[in-house]
Amino acid sequence: MxxxxxxxxxxxxxxxxxxxxxxxxxxxxxxxxxxxxxxxxxxxxxxxxxLAPKEPGSTLVLSSLRSENLKGFITRVGTRIVKGDVQLRLPSLPPPKGHTSYKLSISSSPTAPTLVLEQxxxxxxxxxxxxxxxxxxxxxxxxxxxxxxxxxxxxxxxxxxxxxxxxxxxxDNQHPWYNDPVDPAAFSPPLPSNVSFHLSISEAAVLLNVRTLESTYHNTGTNTPLSFSGTSAAQSYTGMSLRERLVGALGGQRQAFHDEAHEVFTFKGQEVRVRDKVRVESQDPSxxxxxxxxxxxxxxxxxxxxxxxxxxxxxxxxx
Missing domain, CATH: 1.20.140 (Butyryl-CoA Dehydrogenase, subunit A; domain 3)
Structure with a gap:
């Protein structure tokens, strides 16, 4: 044309x-x-x-894949986590006497710090x-x-x-877990000092990473569990299961079961290693x-x- x-x-x-x-x-x-x-x-x-803070919010089920390491739920209202119970079965976090798992409960007290998803x-x-x-x-x-x-x-x-x-x-603006610790008082009873509870968003899903930590001492090159004070869990925590201690006594090495096993992090001003780690992702329809x-x-x-x-x-x- x-x-x-x-x-x-x-x-x-x-x-x-x-x-x-x-x-x-x-x-x-x-x-x-x-x-x-x-x-x-x-x-x-x-x-x-x-994303508005509307009741009753979104209740999300948490369950570790192919294991009983973590089971529970959390409730999200807007940007806040207002309710939640998590049952943990980790070798480095033995449950209280008479229980089969260690329970972490988000405090319902109106004066408790709020868990906020910054993303x-x-x-x-x-x-x-x-x-x-x-x-x-x-x-x-x-x-x-x-x-x-x-x-x-x-x-x-x-x-x-x-x-x-x-x-x-x-x-780039998202804080890594070791620079973003939650306030222990957000839980009832308070979160143990050797536990990191980190919530974030990944691909529009709520991602929970729970880690148990131990201190790293440069002068000996060995690892010693973080100390606990004021809780019954502190007194029962030894840092090693019986099987791990037997392996160590026989000259064997402890196996690493997660991607951070050989890294050192600065957490709350102290250098630590990650003993156990469990990662759970829960899809949020909203x-x-x-x-x-x-x-x-x-x-x-x-x-x-x-x-x-x-x-x-x-x-x-x-x-």
């Missing part, structure tokens, strides 16, 4: 017509983006609802920021200014992408739905940015 203009016009007139056509295309696209922004706001509001706090903050960007773009800015709308779409895309990344987990909606919103914004860049003649810019 021919692209010639008939009747022929001068190059100057052709340039004017091309500019006028581009202007009309931009005007049409900017007007249609208002509907896109309204749709994005609805999706973001749904995400905010999924969800970050996600909620970013979603609220996205809603503010949408409102500012629709009501307080110049809806006919392509450069303004382009900048707002870029900001919106960056915030949505960061919110989705927080739900996926393992971001978090999965929120991440899916954020992903859809991210794609919609990316398409809108690309369309606007093309019409503005900025095809080479990041979309």
């Amino acid at each position: 021919s692209t010639l203009v008939w009747p022929p016009i001068s190059p100057e007139e052709l340039h004017k017509e091309e500019a006028a056509t581009q202007r009309r295309e931009i005007e049409w696209l900017l007007a249609s983006l208002q509907d896109t922004l309204q749709s994005l706001k609805s999706g973001l509001n749904e995400c905010a609802e999924l 969800l706090t970050t996600t909620r903050t970013l979603i609220n920021a996205c809603l503010d960007v949408v409102d500012a773009t629709r009501w307080t800015g110049d809806a006919t200014n392509a450069d303004f709308i382009s900048g707002q779409l870029r900001l919106l895309h960056d915030n949505i992408e960061e919110a989705k990344t927080a739900l996926k987990g393992w971001t 978090l999965l739905a929120a991440m899916a909606k954020l992903g859809a919103s991210e794609r919609n914004v990316a398409l809108s940015r690309r369309a606007l860049n093309i019409v503005m003649g900025k095809e080479d810019e990041d979309g």
